[in-house]
Amino acid sequence: MHRWFNTAGPCNPADHYMLPAEERLPGVRELIDRKAYFVLHAPRQIGKTTSLRTLARDLTAEGRYVAVLVSAEIGAPFPDDPGAAELAMLAEWRGTAGSQLPADLRPPPFPDAPPGQRIGAALRAWAKAAPRPLVVFLDEADALRDATLVSLLRQIRSGYPDRPSDFPHALALVGLRDVRDYKVTSGGSDRLGTSSPFNIKVESLTLRNFTHDEVAALYAQHTAETGQVFRPDAVDRAFELTQGQPWLVNALARQLVDVLVKDRALPITAADVDRAREILIERQDTHLDSLVDRLRQPRIRAVIEPMLAGTTLGDVPEDDRRFAVDLGLVRRTAEGGLVIANPIYREIIVRELASGVRDSLPRIPATWLTQDGRLDADRLLDGSSSSTSARDSLPSPSARAANTR
Template sequence: MRFFNTAGPVNCVKHYCLDPLSRFDLEEILSLIRQEKYFVLHAPRQTGKTSCMLALMKYLNDTGEYLSLYTNIESAQVAREDVTSGIRSVMSSIGIYARDFLGNQFVLDNDNEILQERGAYNALEEVLSQWSSHEQLPIVLIIDEIDALIGDTLISLLRQLRSGYSRRPANFPSSIILCGVRDVRDYRIYSNQEKSIITGDSALNIKAKSLRLGNFSREETISLCLQHTTETGQKFEPNALDKIWENSQGQPWLVNALAYDACFELLETKDRSIPITVEIIEKTKMRLILRHETHLDQLADKLREERVRRILEPMIEGTSVDSSINDDDLSYAIDLGLVTRGSDGLQIANPIYREVIPRQLTAITSYNLEATILRAPFIRPDGRLDTRYLFTAFQQFYRENSGSWLEIAQYREAGPQLLLMAFLQRVVNGGGRIEREYGLGRGRLDLLIIWPVQSDEIQRIVIECKVLDHSLEKTIRDGLSQTYRYADTCSATESHLVIFDRTPEKPWDEKIFCREEVYSGTEVHPVRFPVTVWGL
């Protein structure tokens, strides 16, 4: 029986899979190869680059027109600035992959001798030159994890590829594909030798094009899931397929992880007569988040980087782009797959990442809250969440703890919003869930608590968060309009507007308040919509 794959390259014999060659424009790639071009294919981690490049290697070799080799040079990462060790590792990787995939010993038989004779700054160029001269067919070399290398090691590799370019195809690889998370043009490489920053485009100015491998489309996501139905008879309810797409936005690892957990890990769904429902997908979503899966932990580790913080912090705040955000930071966050450009501007890539990011940024705080904040007092005898008590308790908690917490918070400007989310998560976890909407330029943070009361009743509590901007009355007026629009979209049963006042030295008694407001809509569309406003 095949299964959904969440680790390593896809094997279509063992795994449910989409045709790897359908993931990109094959004709475009073949055209570049026929023109003997060097080009880049980049994509976020665990998107399927390796599977696609392995399939491309096989396809090219099967044509009989090329000798194609895929190689992964990640092992050279440990060499860091040691150019000799790094280039030796790169050459060794090429030789090992050539032996294992092609049965070709040339590079392994000659790399050490060439390294000793030519030195690290010319050895890779020479071994590729001799290998190309030795073969009857033009070589198409696919180098994966190119951006695992740093500093002078990476600069040397790129320059040696550039140096040999003019001797292709008879005496150098006819075409080279560089694969990594980032486009070469975005590299900013510090050279210890030259004591300066070298850009990727200057080190490899013979690159013809950059291609990006995207996520699955909605149709591809559904098609992959339905392979399980075809093979086992177990059905996905249509809404469940929609929920997989909604939660993953087609990110390949997330699609496979959600489907694998739903179909192969849950005890109740191992009975193939039981269909996969929306509730099951929501359950697997939380299981993935709480298990700290490697993919999610690797992603969360990037949150500590300053250039990522510069992008994410204003997104959590809901503020606009400022001068601290540059194009390189933005390209880096997009290349990582953390954020994407949507119809409403720059947004977190999918709902699962939206959940993981605040959890990671408040992990220690959340652990402390588990020991100090009891959930039971916030739940009424009828099972409803007591929101008035909840916000009153948070006001006191925020008054007592925000100062010390913000002093040590990495995302200090977004600290109030993160602290609220951590507090809410402590109360809601185990009984309901929180959905988050945030992005650059939104002017607010949108939260939705979904709290089941009984089988036929659900509290849907909208929380709109804004930072006080000059006038309190204007901030409330704008906030009421935004709260109404979000609540109307979510079919909310109650709505709250939280206003954080970051004014230095203002007394807490002036910041803390609670009042009832009514949004009256517009002349064209009058409404009467009650909102509870909380000052902090």
Template sequence: MAKFFNNAGPVKADMNYHIDPLTRIDWDEVYDLILQQRYFILHAPRQTGKTSSLIAMMHALNKKEDFTALYVNIEGAQAARNDVDAGINEVIGALASAASVYLEDDRPSAMLEEVRKQRKMQGALAELLTRWSQMLEKPLVLMLDEVDSLVGDTLISLLRQIRSGYDRRPKAFPQSLILCGVRDIRDYRIHTSHNEIITGGSAFNIKAASLRLGNFTEDECKDLWLQHTKETGQIFDEKIFPELWEDTKGQPWLVNALAHELTWNNKEARDRSKTLFLEDYFAARERLIQSRQTHLDQLTDKLKEPRVSRIIEELLQGEELPDTVFGKISTDDQQYVEDLGLITTKPQIAISNRIYREVIPREMTWLAQTRIVHESTWYMREDKNLDMTKLLLAFQQFFRENSESWIERFDYKEAGPQLLMQAFLQRIINGGGRVNREYGLGSRRTDLFLEWPLDKEKGFFGPVQRVVIELKILRKGLENTIKEGLEQTADYADKTAAGEAHLVIFNRNPQIPWEEKIWNKTMNHGKWTMGVWGV
């Protein structure tokens, strides 16, 4: 059976190209924690391979014959919310089912009815674990997945029942227990049915460690893709791999989804004699972004959370927002956004990868894009180049007429000017060109790199118009903003080998009339002659 790249669910080694899940964790550290009878956390962003790693750990431990290890997914209890009876009933049912499937042990299933009758659900899980642990010949290592999908009183009951049997381990309770989810337990903010807020740390104060599952390394990304070459003989252009790394930074779902898009959803590539080039890869990346798959939808849905919004808005704007806008960011908030996989903090804070940098502003401005009537044909010259002067003049007028109403509709109002500019450009180049984005906290700018193919038949394999547009907010006087902006724009244009460069400066002072805000001039910096636009 031919293998394929896995973009949905746990890895199946016989069907999927994969990186050995046990190499992605510090197995020695995990095993030491188990030997020390510790209860600990394994967390990572969605679709990074947590389930695959836990299942691999279960099989590895059972092969050692020192323990009885069991993986249980308890996501089904999420629907119960504050209904403890329904939630814990779902948990013990999932545990019994997993024991039957993975261990061929039906004793937990046989105990369910008796446990349900003898104990209220507030103690049923602890009772089941106690009885089963006493029956087992070897100490139990239990792995509970999707713990943080539970909410309210159900989650509190789960954590407290686990804590209640801690002193009975290993003979009458699991020797070691791994709680797995997206977040560290310290980030659990549990709202009870009585409107109390209980933190995960207080409900589960026996945690010994918190381990985070990382992304693939750059070498692992390449190794994974080259498994396809080894299997099928199909060759990837070496230029693809540095782009793959920048686009994904090793996020496992993205790495696999891009490969699946390139090698399978692109039907021409199913001919394995076809070499896949960089432009084939770029086309696959664009299709993936436009597909709005579940992973990407879940990502953008998180942007609405208050704990997330300010940090992301600062990054989109390129500078810190005043505390009066949203209040001061806490260390826990920033760690929470990092745990979600949206940002990295080393070597400096930034959105995690290039695809997320593309997806976030596109999703935030999608409604605006559908309302903008401008078309690329309005701005094309006879030589098929975009007339950037005509386009930016049109944007100035569009911004003057629409900015007040549209920025008010955006969730991220402080970054509204940059987002509206991106929506305008995205609408014009959709289906023809590409807009690449760069922004980072402290840069005080947003860099846009527009690529526009000049030969419709050849697309990006032919000649391409390349334009840099840098966006800045007027903060510290026009002269200083222009001086800094020219230097930054020229530097970015050099880096991207652009043929044309423009600097757009937004004046957000409501007291300044439009007649003074809107202007344009041509200015020089080094070898560059660029358009400077006031909006």
């Protein structure tokens, strides 16, 4: 069976069409070689987990490092109980290491330690026992909050001077936000606002979208395996609509080849891509539904609504603008201004913000549209002529006034 376009969870090269992970992570290997602790932040469904899981596997297979991707998300239900969060995370990390690493590279039994010190003690024990330098990618780090988050960051900072023999050689915090935007109730703010609990970071990186050539290369993998061609205009249109956002690129392709054009002898055209776009917008799958959920946040609406209205942003804090960029809702143009990230997001955002008004208006059939939603100029002109004739047949205002006397 041939591979397919993935829209749910990390990609697996045996099952899914995918691009080389490291091409979108320039400089990461150099940071690892330099024993750096760094932050990688990027929007959801852009390929963070897939890229880092693949990188960890490659680093381990090359024989220089013991590299693993673990998650902090399971500790999120315990924002004010670091001890409980630590136990949950460490139990999951052991299972994750068991699936990612050969037996001789897995962690030793984690030592007993007081609450608030368990993560640091576990990383220290693992680094000491590992036969090679330990590299840890900590995914969903920004899912933690409040006391649990601050405790984790301080434990990592405390062990940092003892690397690489007694603490991980290199470590990355991975999530949606840069460390300054991590959620914590402190000093009247709902954000950390500073990197001080993790002031050991060397760099904050992000994961870019696909380029036009990469979209073409991804779609060409389907052509190579099935013979079904994506015409150049289809690739152009897909890139135009998505601006290379990886989930959208895959979601469009999945609709095209699995739903709309299942006959592999038929090529994919730009018109097919437009049909797939409408399906995605109407369905609002998990990724797009989470996009809509972000619009309910006041700090996000303060950025988005003026942009759509064509007015200036006004007194919108730089942190809020940066946060909207980090979430992938908007992007900076080459000239430095902000625009909605891609046309699909723009249409969804406009529909969502106008949904209340739209539902309040009476439904008037658009008789000037064809069945596929395109403008029928003849019908429009006929309707305009009919309206003009009907208006001209009405008595003038003076005549109506005379009739009432």
